[in-house]
Amino acid sequence: MTSASHVIVNVSSAAVTTNVLFYTAFSYTGPFAENVKRASFIIMHYFSSSHTFSPVVYWILAVSFFLVGSILPDIDSDKSMISKLLHFHLPIEHRTWTHTLLIPVLICFSCLWFQPLLFLGIAYMLHLIWDGISFGGVCFFYPFETYACYGSGAKVKKGHKLKVYRTGRASEFVLLGMVITLTATMCVLFAVNGFYPSISL
Numbered sequence: 725m726t727s728a729s730h731v732i733v734n735v736s737s738a739a740v741t742t743n744v745l746f747y748t749a750f751s752y753t754g755p756f757a758e759n760v761k762r763a764s765f766i767i768m769h770y771f772s773s774s775h776t777f778s779p780v781v782y783w784i785l786a787v788s789f790f791l792v793g794s795i796l797p798d799i800d801s802d803k804s805m806i807s808k809l810l811h812f813h814l815p816i817e818h819r820t821w822t823h824t825l826l827i828p829v830l831i832c833f834s835c836l837w838f839q840p841l842l843f844l845g846i847a848y849m850l851h852l853i854w855d856g857i858s859f860g861g862v863c864f865f866y867p868f869e870t871y872a873c874y875g876s877g878a879k880v881k882k883g884h885k886l887k888v889y890r891t892g893r894a895s896e897f898v899l900l901g902m903v904i905t906l907t908a909t910m911c912v913l914f915a916v917n918g919f920y921p922s923i924s925l
Contacts, residue, residue, distance in 0.1 A: 727805030785840035793847025
């Protein structure tokens with residue numbers, strides 16, 4: 725997936741997740757409603773507040789880290805957006821070490837000392853997930869998992885089955901359109917049904 729697409733689908737994923745959390749916190753009436761609402765409030769409170777920063781500074785950091793995390797895994801490619809912005813790329817094979825689960829786990833763990841890094845770790849993980857459903861897939865446990873390389877230059881995770889789109893091809897932009905449509909539809913439905921104005925924190 726291209727860098728711009730990664731930013732768009734990550735922001736869409738965040739929007740959908742936020743809507744779901746607000747819904748479960750304020751309107752959910754299904755099984756275990758009280759427990760579900762309590763859990764949603766706890767998650768929302770953790771993500772939306774900080775004891776270290778003022779709200780404005782915290783959200784500037786959170787959004788900035790989220791956007792950076794959306795494209796950071798591709799710093800191993802000289803063609804990526806982040807490498808062009810930094811005029812630097814890691815001299816390693818693309819979609820290997822920077823695309824393992826270890827990195828986002830370590831980043832999220834480091835949020836115990838610097839909370840906004842949680843947004844960097846989440847965005848990083850989302851990047852890997854979206855790449856994981858591409859034609860090439862992702863070796864989340866590299867080097868214990870490896871890629872099959874073909875003469876055409878294609879590199880595909882061995883045993884990879886979930887091939888939803890090809891990077892830079894029409895299938896990627898169809899998927900992008902579906903994600904944007906889903907996100908916009910959810911937001912419109914919430915607004916039309918008067919959900920957003922009813923929220924009071």
